[in-house]
Amino acid sequence: MTTKKFYDIALDQTDKQAVADRAEIRELLEYERYTRDNGLYAQEAACYSDDAQIHVSWYDGPAKGYFAKVAQANGGGAKHKINYTAVWVNGNKAIGEMPVMMLSPRIKLDGQAVDLQSYARIFTRLEKQDGVWKILDGDCIYERDELIPVIPGQPIKIDTAELAGYRESYQGLCYVLARTGMQGSDDLPGDDQPNTVEQGYSAASQWFFA
Numbered sequence: 001m002t003t004k005k006f007y008d009i010a011l012d013q014t015d016k017q018a019v020a021d022r023a024e025i026r027e028l029l030e031y032e033r034y035t036r037d038n039g040l041y042a043q044e045a046a047c048y049s050d051d052a053q054i055h056v057s058w059y060d061g062p063a064k065g066y067f068a069k070v071a072q073a074n075g076g077g078a079k080h081k082i083n084y085t086a087v088w089v090n091g092n093k094a095i096g097e098m099p100v101m102m103l104s105p106r107i108k109l110d111g112q113a114v115d116l117q118s119y120a121r122i123f124t125r126l127e128k129q130d131g132v133w134k135i136l137d138g139d140c141i142y143e144r145d146e147l148i149p150v151i152p153g154q155p156i157k158i159d160t161a162e163l164a165g166y167r168e169s170y171q172g173l174c175y176v177l178a179r180t181g182m183q184g185s186d187d188l189p190g191d192d193q194p195n196t197v198e199q200g201y202s203a204a205s206q207w208f209f210a
Helices: 016-037 041-045 063-072 160-164 168-179 194-209
Strands: 048-056 059-062 079-082 086-090 093-103 107-109 112-129 132-149
Touching: 016 041, 016 079, 016 086, 016 093, 016 112, 016 132, 041 063, 048 063, 059 063, 063 132, 086 194, 093 194, 107 168, 112 168, 112 194, 132 168, 132 194, 160 168
Parallel strands: 048 132
Antiparallel strands: 048 059, 079 093, 086 093, 093 112, 107 112, 112 132
């Protein structure tokens, strides 16, 4: 069992095939977010392998089921602001990590308009299949989130006892999900529990170097 991590691989621009692969993967990952934000669900699904999996706060299972739920909800109205996209390549395997700010659709808490901003890193494993890069699975590593009143200075009416019961990395998201009849998982990777992130990195590294 290797203890080496995928991120131990230093940037090497002398390997031109790896440079080209990283460029293709960045384009794929950023295009996937574009299609997600703009309701192009067939194009989004084409970015994934046939047996891809999705693991996020409100869904854990086959990507095909995820796309069906997203399309049914008309995308849910969320938008993603991408900061950068880091990529590591090992032959036909790759790992990508993309820090994003996710802006949820404007919501109302007890009649008050509120914005939810979530900060996370989209973590993906990819594989080149028949010469084309495809996403094998997608995870979120949650960092923190914010509930912001649309009208500055107005206090937000929040059940602080309930809020305190959720994970710090995505407690605002869980609070909002609960108001829509959904329940967020409490065991997702998050910076408030570094061991959950390290477990994900270790599992991905085992696959990456196998």
